[in-house]
Amino acid sequence: MPDRAHLTFALTLHDAVAPDRASNACWSPYSVASALGMAAQAARGETEAELVALLGTDHAKVLKGAVVGDDAEFAVANTLWAWEGLPVNDGFLTDLAGWPGAKVRSAPFAADPEGARKLINADVAETTHQLIPELLAPGHITSDTVATLVNALYLKAAWTAEFPEHDTADLPFRGAGTVPTMRREGTVRYGRAAGWQAVAVPARGGVEAVVLLPDDELGGTEGVPEALGALDRERVELFLPKLDLSVNVTLGSALRQVGVRAIFTDAADLTGLSPDPRLYVDEVVHEAVLRLDEQGFEGAAATAVVMRMTSFVPDEPARTVRVDRPYLLLVRHVDTGAIFFLAQVAKP
CATH class of the missing domain: 2.30.39.10 (Alpha-1-antitrypsin, domain 1)
Known part of the structure; x- marks a missing residue:
């Protein structure tokens, strides 16, 4: 039985993401909900409550239950990229392990932010069969970045x-x-x-x-x-x-419109991920590609939640x-x- 709360999430956020009905838009509710779902597991207090209010209480069950059959091509990765100096709670790592394609990787955010950006982009490109070669543009990762939660998916079905x-x-x-x-x-x-x-x-x-x-x-x-x-x-x-669509967007403004605000401020509570109280989300970056023809469809999407510290x-x-x-x-x-x-x- 399709989950009504997930549909409500998708339609609510779509109205904020694509208010101009005369323009093309394309995004992946599955990818965005996965990245935000991982963020919700990192969040506590009001920060967590705002995410769950948007996603629905059973969001993780819906996403983890969306198993595609072997007669279609499907790949998904849910990755925590963390700075080597960031302490990460064991409980968060245990929760992350329950997500499809869960991985934990280190990235040299402080020493080499451009290298970290390229490392993340290369991993996304591999999961998405090169349909998304550069999710994160120059400037999305800086020396202040300490962690990034990334969902990437690829789907091809006849x-x-x-x-x-x-x-x-x-x-x-x-x-x-x-x-x-x-x-x-x-x-x-x-x-x-x-x-x-x-x-x-x-x-x-x-x-x-x-x-x-x-x-x-x-x-x-x-x-x-x-x-x-x-x-x-x-x-x-x-x-x-x-159909052949490809769209890259930042979602911070749209998420604020639909009630997810605390996570983008100094009041963010992400202590479920790390005991360091200074973490907050700087931006949520998303890209989706969708092609549809006589044989079937092929699509790829990726979402990055980029975290920084204050400072017949x-x-x-x-x-x-x-x-x-x-x-x-x-x-x-x-x-x-x-x-x-x-x-x-x-x-x-």
Whole structure:
């Protein structure tokens, strides 16, 4: 049963991350929630409470339960990069070991911040199959950095039934001229509610891509849970644009908007990670890549929490869904509802 709190987290943060509905956006709720979930285990008091209020009390269970089947490619790493001089609590290391792909690595933040940045970027690039070669740009790591929590993921899955390549054609898309658009007809899960149409396209590995097409202009995310709840099997003729998105963003401002504030201040309490009371989060850096074509989809994402110290049924008629205007796209784990990617597509 998909977790409602995780969906609420994703939609709440999306509205803060991508307020401009006329622009493309792409990010990974799974990656961001994993990095913030590790930060929540490091946090205490109000700092922890604000993170849990956003993520939901069962966030770790949802993320750890999102196991992708062997018939899809999936890689995930959750890494604590720590300065050699930072004391780290054994209890935090025990908690970290419960996350998928958990690792602890040292980085020369004080002596060689540029070297530390390159070390982290190289590790992210390896996990993401080189789709994200430089998560951290110059300046994100400084000599004041003492720890960085990093989640990186890679997902590649084929559709359970491909879109025939000979049916792909250039078709109109509102605001973007004509774009290469795929076509497939078959029985999938379809729902309509609260101003949205939803079409869930199944992929291998227990994953699906859910197209969320608004009845009119793309506005807020109100009504999305109702549309997802209305999904039921129906024969659908789906026209869906091919997609290739890559977005790098900083999330500090968006997180403050949705109530995560203490962790970015001198009042931050991260003593679950280290007894040193001076730790605070300087910034949360995120990048996501998502590609979608006739065979399936490929995506990668990475999130860094950078810490510093102060100082088919042929007799049924098919319903036609033309994705010819801005829409939302979820790539999610079917059983848990963990959202690997959330894209806002204004110009495919």
